[in-house]
Amino acid sequence: MTGPARPPVPLSAGADVPPAQTFDVALLDLDGVVYVGPAAVPGVPRALERAAAQGMRLGFVTNNAARTPEQVAAHLTELGVAAEPDDVITSSQAAASVVAGLVGPGGRVLPVGGPGVAAALTAAGLSVVETAEDSPAAVVQGYGPGVGWAQLAEAVVAVRGGARHVATNTDATIPSPRGVLPGNGALVNVVSTVTGQPPLVTGKPDPAMHAECVRRTGARHPLVVGDRLDTDIEGARRAGAASLLVFTGVATPADVLAARPDHRPDLIAPDAAGVLVPHPAVTAVEGAWRCAGWEAEATGERLTLRSVGGHRDDGDGLDGLRALAVAHWARHPDHGAAAAVTAGDGAAATALAGWGLGAA
Known part of the structure; x- marks a missing residue:
């Protein structure tokens, strides 16, 4: 069977x-x-x-919990992306909805993060407080570029006093023009490490x-x-x-x-x-996987990429990566695994270098 x-x-x-x-x-x-x-x-x-x-x-x-939906929609519109506030869902809104269910209407909540956090809490019918001495029932922590020691300290004191620690997300990093920078998760870890209390996470x-x-x-x-x-x-x-x-x-x-x-x-x-644009399929061929002009073969824990058919990627430059991923995932259907990748020819070596994979 x-x-x-x-x-x-x-x-x-x-x-x-x-x-x-x-x-x-x-x-x-x-x-x-x-x-x-x-x-x-x-x-x-x-x-x-x-x-x-x-x-x-x-x-x-x-x-990103830093801004309100109105601010996000305005920014998108400035960038040339048509958006209304109702088109935007932030993790602050998700957290506010969850916290309202936990503490009830009018419950006291201490926000940590950008203005989007406090705005979402207020919109959900909760009472925003500024210090741990205001006896908040919950602390909602979201990203904000201005978050510093003082806010984190208030959060720690409040959580130690019995407030529920709620995180809008635990993204460890955020992208920026200067490279990857600390995200909300890095600061959430500060509070949870000091208090010993894991947060309730409400975002993606x-x-x-x-x-x-x-x-x-x-x-x-x-x-x-x-x-x-x-x-x-x-x-x-x-x-x-x-x-x-x-x-x-x-x-x-x-x-x-x-x-x-x-x-x-x-x-x-x-x-x-x-x-x-259309996206090419990856098909099984004679023990390997082919996507357009590329073929990937998995042997043991090693992947080999080579160009086939006398042509290269003529689309978005990712067909070889598609073939590699499917070959590796088919080899490891139930768990993730690091991949050692070998270039089968010069074109493959160039492609691998372009993806930051190098060539073993």
Whole structure:
């Protein structure tokens, strides 16, 4: 008696038709997807405008709790991305909803983070307090560039006094024009380490944020677009949605190869303009996996990439990575594993170097 058939390896199916024409809503992360720091990712505003013109609705789902939906929508509009406050779901809103259920209407809550945290708490009918001496029932901690020792100290004292520690997210890092910088998770760890109390986390990958965006947009076939495996891609899987990973933020090609099953995206692209183009399938051929002009073979724990068919990538430059990922994931269907990659020819060596994988 045979067991149930395994689902197809992620990435293997590709997309014959551009996602903007088959998915009704894009659930877009912001930091590292639409913008990095204050500036738009080059070409993305125009790409999203084209996607919307093709009928794809845009929703924005961000773990960044620093700003209000109104501020986020205004920033997006300045960058050339049409957005209304109701199109934006922040992790502060998710945390406020959870905390309101825990402490009840009017409950006292100490915010730690940018103005978006306090604004979301107030909108949820909670009473915002400023110090631990105000006896808060909960501390809600979200990202804010101005968070310092004084706020963290108040949070520690409040949690030690019995307040529930709630984190909008535990992203350890955030992308920036200066490279990866400490994220909310790094500061949440300060409070939890000092108090010995693990926080309740309400942002992605918890499916509540994506579910709320689906509810607001009426999505029937949504696509999550993100730059992080541990929040965006896992969150998509937990919400039952397809996912597109982009490389304009945190995740790297090496991260993709080593991804555990719930962190494996359905599609990959250099940036969010990937919603506008077809994605090639990866097919099994004679003990290897082929994607367009590239073939990847897994032998033991080693992967070998080589060019085939006398041509190179003529699309987004990621076909070889697609072949490598599917070959490795098919070898490790139930767990993530680091990959040692060998170049089978000069073209493969160049491609691997371009992805930061080198050539063993």
